[in-house]
Amino acid sequence: MNTNIVVAIDGYSSCGKSTIAKAIAKELHFIYVDSGAMYRAVALYFLRNNIDLSNEKQVAEALKNIHLNFNSRDYETHITLNDEEVSEEIRQMPVSEKVSTVAAIHAVRVEMVKQQQRMGKSKNIVMDGRDIGTAVFPDAQVKFFMTADPKIRAERRHKELLPKNPEITLEEVFENLAHRDYQDTTRKESPLVRADDAIILDNTDLTQKEQLLFALSRIEPFLNQ
Numbered sequence: 001m002n003t004n005i006v007v008a009i010d011g012y013s014s015c016g017k018s019t020i021a022k023a024i025a026k027e028l029h030f031i032y033v034d035s036g037a038m039y040r041a042v043a044l045y046f047l048r049n050n051i052d053l054s055n056e057k058q059v060a061e062a063l064k065n066i067h068l069n070f071n072s073r074d075y076e077t078h079i080t081l082n083d084e085e086v087s088e089e090i091r092q093m094p095v096s097e098k099v100s101t102v103a104a105i106h107a108v109r110v111e112m113v114k115q116q117q118r119m120g121k122s123k124n125i126v127m128d129g130r131d132i133g134t135a136v137f138p139d140a141q142v143k144f145f146m147t148a149d150p151k152i153r154a155e156r157r158h159k160e161l162l163p164k165n166p167e168i169t170l171e172e173v174f175e176n177l178a179h180r181d182y183q184d185t186t187r188k189e190s191p192l193v194r195a196d197d198a199i200i201l202d203n204t205d206l207t208q209k210e211q212l213l214f215a216l217s218r219i220e221p222f223l224n225q
């Protein structure tokens, strides 16, 4: 009997997880789910509504009012927050600065993980994040753990942000990434760790094509099983 295939991609911020995840999804016609976008959209809602993150009741109430949806018209991330497309706004600095704190809140994680598990129930999916291979889909057929040199990561991210944030410096981006790595790996709730059975993919010196071919070679044995 055919079961659906889940490819879990975890790793540090700005390591190219979403680039490879999208490429895999496109090649194999899988659904791509950017789990980080969900935490970002929650952070945006909390920011806009001045939610006090230390107030559990306020956080729980706010979570009830948040409705997230992915529109999968192509292999890009199109996420709506209560029917408003927020895909661009969630990439801006105010959200980037807040999101790790929001993602460390227990109630937020419980809700996001529930929604993510639902998405992977019956369809072939590629999901990227921090805890996909450990907490969301511990039984995923294929798991990758991505890393890259921190300097290279900062340079890549800086280049991405510059068109919309011409004043942003490489140093600021580097600091933000270092801070997020620290928060993501040391938080109490589902910290970023490599699952024992995750394949390490260090892409410091790899082209996108090389990464894709490597990933496909690991997924192919599970296709048409």
Ligand code: DC
Pocket: 013, 014, 035, 036, 037, 039, 040, 099, 100, 103, 104, 128, 129, 130, 131, 132, 180, 184
């Ligand atoms: O991948 P990203 O940079 O868009 O993720 C945004 C934040 O959300 C980042 O601080 C880590 C957190 N995150 C998480 O805790 N668990 C996930 N599955 C995905 C992202």
